[in-house]
Amino acid sequence: MLKKPLKNQLFSSLQALRDRIQEIFDQLTFEQVISISSYNFILEALFYAVHIKLVLENEILQATVVKELLTN
Structure with a gap:
């Protein structure tokens, strides 16, 4: 759910990685957030x-x- 979209990706900076992770988080459904945080x-x-x-x-x-x- 979270690792797959990042697989084999290289980021030019830590901020670029943070931005990509934020994009992934923004796409999560409520149920996915509950599942991850439980x-x-x-x-x-x-x-x-x-x-x-x-x-x-x-x-x-x-x-x-x-x-x-x-x-x-």
Whole structure:
């Protein structure tokens, strides 16, 4: 799905490769994206990233509330 369109191709630069990969991604259907991204390690990484983001947002919110309480 992703490797076949790139087989035996040479690219003049890393940007040319990125552009070709983007073209391939743009042609993927929703079902293909789900299929590719349903690998457990990808899902675990996404869940971890979301968890870290939520934790950091919560800490920032708490720090903002404490700052407001201390300045008023």
